[in-house]
Amino acid sequence: MHTTVLSFENLHNHGELFANLFRARKQSFIVEKQWNLPEALDMEYDQYDTPASRWIAIHDDVGQVYAGIRLTPSTARCGIYSYMIRDAQRGLLASLPTDLLYDEAPVDPNIWECTRVFVLHSTPQSLRRRVHGYMVGAMVKSARELGATQLIAITPANWPRWYGRCGLTATGIGPVMFIDDGDYQCVQIDLSTKMH
Template sequence: MQTTTLSFANMHNHGELLANVLRARRQSFIVQNRWELPETMGMEFDQYDTPQSRWIAVHNDLGEVLAGVRLTPTTARCGIYSYMIRDAQRGLLDSIPSDLLYSEAPVDEHIWEVTRGFVAHDIPANIRMRVRMKLVVEMFKTTRQEGIGKMVALLPSNWGRWANRCRLDMKAAGRNMNMGGIDYQAVWIDFAQQFH
């Protein structure tokens, strides 16, 4: 089991891995969760998959993706869009309530957003935590490389059950809300401690 942080600058070194992340996202979000999201050539994508983002993949030697997340700086801009949580708060997204955060969405070079997190549905229960931990360890590595002190995320509301096991310093950033039949909540993930 390997982990890779992908960017537009390094994706050419990893064959089809970024395409495989988008294929795995399609399986997770469109096929499994039945969300209506953009897709093409068997891949799920949206307006936030730009050169400003990074994608973390947990994968095997064959490039099969077991888990992944997308990281986007809160300073990102592409046309009228910035990042998903902020754009939801600004009323630009119909699928996410605008009152998802307790405070104004940040725009700060040291705060990034983490979205589109998934663990493949067919990962056996006995290794799911190991896969999650690999994802978290790569997130820690990427936060150091990118100078990220904090992240804002939209996660299933059961995040508290696994946050401690994954050694993540997390706290609620917004209310619980049901989207697509799943309860979600915005959360802060603090990485500042790792720099000490």
Template sequence: MLATTLSFENLHVHGELLVKLLKARRQCFIVQNKWNLPEAEGMEYDQYDTPASRWIAVHDGGDVLAGIRLTPTTARCGMYSYMIRDAQKGMLDAIPTDLLDFEAPVDVNIWESSRVFISNKVPASSRTRVQAELMNQLIATSRELGATKVLGLVPAVWSRWIGRLGLVAEPAGPVMEMDGARVQVALMDLSKTKH
């Protein structure tokens, strides 16, 4: 099992890994969760998949087991910035505006994690290992990018597994029901994380 961070600068080194990641996202979010999201050629994508973002893929052989997208909170692409901030500004119909307990930050030291998933192909006996690999790569990549905090809209069960992975985070908004899933914004402090 490997964890790879992809960017527009290194895509050529990793072959079809980004394509496989976007196909795995489609399987998770569109097929399984039945979310109404953009798709093309079997891949899920949105306006935040830009050269400013990074994508983390946990993969084994040819299969993507898990993934995350990282976007700087300073990102700008036309009228869009990053998903949590744009939702708070009322720009995204599918996400409530009251998802955060404070004004969405615009800070070079804070990155957003979004599109977090673990494939349903991962057996229960391997999920913790895959989660740990995903989070370790998230922390390493975030630190390399200069982040001290990561803000993410994640499944509301995050508090159950984050401690056992040695991570420190706090709720940053209310638990919400979105498209049949319970989600919450969490803020991870990388300075307090033991990794």
């Protein structure tokens, strides 16, 4: 099993992996969860897949993707868009509520957003614990290398149960809300203890 951090600068070094990640996102979010998201060429994408973002792929030797994560700086700008949580709060996304945060969404070079987190249902049960471990390790390492001391994310509302098991320190920064297929909550993940 491998972890690869993809960017627009290095995706040419990884063959089909970038496309495979977006195909896996389609499978996870459009096929399995039945979310109404944009797709083309059998891939899911949105307005936040820009050169400002980074993508983490957990995959095998031949590029089959098991899981993925997207990281976007809270300082990102592309036309009218910034990052997903902030744009939802600003009323730019009909699919997400505007009151998902208690306070104003941060814009800070040390805060990155973590979105499009998934593990494919087809990932064998025998690999899932390892996949989760690789995801957390890669997310923390990548975010720290990008200068992040905090991540914010929309996560399933049962996050307190499993964040601790993953060694993450997180705080709820918004109310629990039913979105699409379940209860979710915005959280802030503290990376300051992961500086070494």
